[in-house]
Amino acid sequence: MTTAPVRTIAPAAPLPLRQRIRLWIESEPVLAYLFMSPGWLILLLFMSYPFFLGIWISLTDRTVGLPTGEFVGLRNYRDLLRDGVFRLTVLNTFIYGFVTVPFKLLLGLLLALLLNQAFRLRNVLRAALLLPWIVPTALSSLAWLMLYDPVLSPFSWLLKDWGVVEGSIAFLGSRVNAIVSLCVANIWRGTPFFAVAILAGLQAVPHELHEAAAIEGANAVQRFFAVTLPVIRGIVVITTLFSIIWTFADFQLVYVLTKGGPANSTHIFGTFAWQEGIGGAGKLGMGAAVSLYMFPILAALSAILLRYVRSQET
């Protein structure tokens, strides 16, 4: 009781320093930057710094084991453009990144529409069918490596058993076969991602609209295009762009299945950068240049994605 009057007077006098510091720290802008600092510190040290270091390294002939290299200007970039393996790598990456996506999208959409129906064991099946996307890709790729084995492949065994083919199939033996095999494995891994993302979008489709359209005499296909598609369009576009970016910048599946072979004909950017920069001769400058050739494409895709996400928010 006796201290109460003193407190009411206190604000008139200047606040003690400690309290002023506390008030300053607790103001929103200060606290916000304080909160973000640990995260940004890590991102600056291990993301921004290596990014700019990578640009510098790509302009040198630095190799593994030597601390620095000579500045060579754009020589690495120019040499790559003249390298047949690199040009094949660019082509492969585009095939791998863009051809698989329509399959993943269509299969994922179909699977989502199926899983959106009511049936027994629906939740169990939904959980089980997402597994290809959850399990470590390097390990599931090993399963595919054996499924594609020239001698032990069960696909070859079945086809021989049914009399479709005479000998075993060399799934990874030629460039065309290997690329098709890589794409199939990639579609296998990516389809569940599309399915689950689209399935989440389907929950937002108003049931009444479907019923109303059905009463008006629209069939299932018409209802899909008129009612369902407009609602899930945003999710479909965003998922597709994400998938293109990730597939484009993939590494493990190709590393495990072909290591870029046969005869360097199935490399994508990631594996070729690894082989040039780390695996083979350890030409860090050349490897960094291979990686950076991805940048304009990734930047363009990211810009489109960012614009689209922004337009969805408003």
Place this chain on the structure above:
Amino acid sequence: MVGSNRLSSRILFLYVPLALFTVFLLFPFYWMLIISLKPNSLLLNTKVNPLYLTEFTLRHYRYLFENTEFPRWAWNTAVVTFGATLLSLTCSILMGYALGRFRFRGGNLMGTAVFLAYLIPPTLLFIPLSQVVVRFGIYNQYWALILTYPTFLIPFASWLLMGYFRTIPRELEECAMIDGASRIQAMWRIVMPLALPGVLSAAIFSFTLSWNEFLYALVFMGSGQMKTIPVGTVNDLIRADVFQWGPLMAAAVLGSVPVAIVYMFFVDHYVSGMTAGAVKG
């Protein structure tokens, strides 16, 4: 008649396609499992049907534990996964909170920067990052991965948590602060409990992504005893052209089990994390 018509259309348009999808998506796992249990005599005999298991053995699993470094790889993977997840989660909760709840100049710009950081793939950075790791003296140490995995975990988890924090009404905190709680207390006691589902989603996603990572583990921690399960299995168990399929598939099964178990328990968190974090923004 109408009933049987409906049933047959259900079989044709629902059950048959679902069965096909199930076979396509789960067959590689079935194959992994039966090869890991199959005796070599059966495995290499190309005359018998390879799709069934007529007898089984645990020899391949025993081989993995007695004759390879697999237990050590598992330990390495666990250390890195928990370290990276803990670090990323701490940074992301703070960052997500700041981006989702504070009004400050540059807030939108910071949010966009986090989103763009999420789109930078490891294949773009791994070569210069290997030089950074060497320069910091952490090459081939746990820190090499514990500090670099957050570069893809923090953007994702912050983005996801930012969304969660935004949905919690500001009035709740303001009330607590009027009642005398400091801002930090209000954050801990009022907002955090409500954001717990989001934190859990971020945690299991970080766990999965760390456990599954391959490229950084291969380049920054890929020699000697420091390999993770995916790197050790792919690089050490495949020697020359002699494939030891039994132990290989056993390692693939064991390496997949932890994430599969976590996933089975938290399916709904995965799904909401995927859609809230990656898709809806």
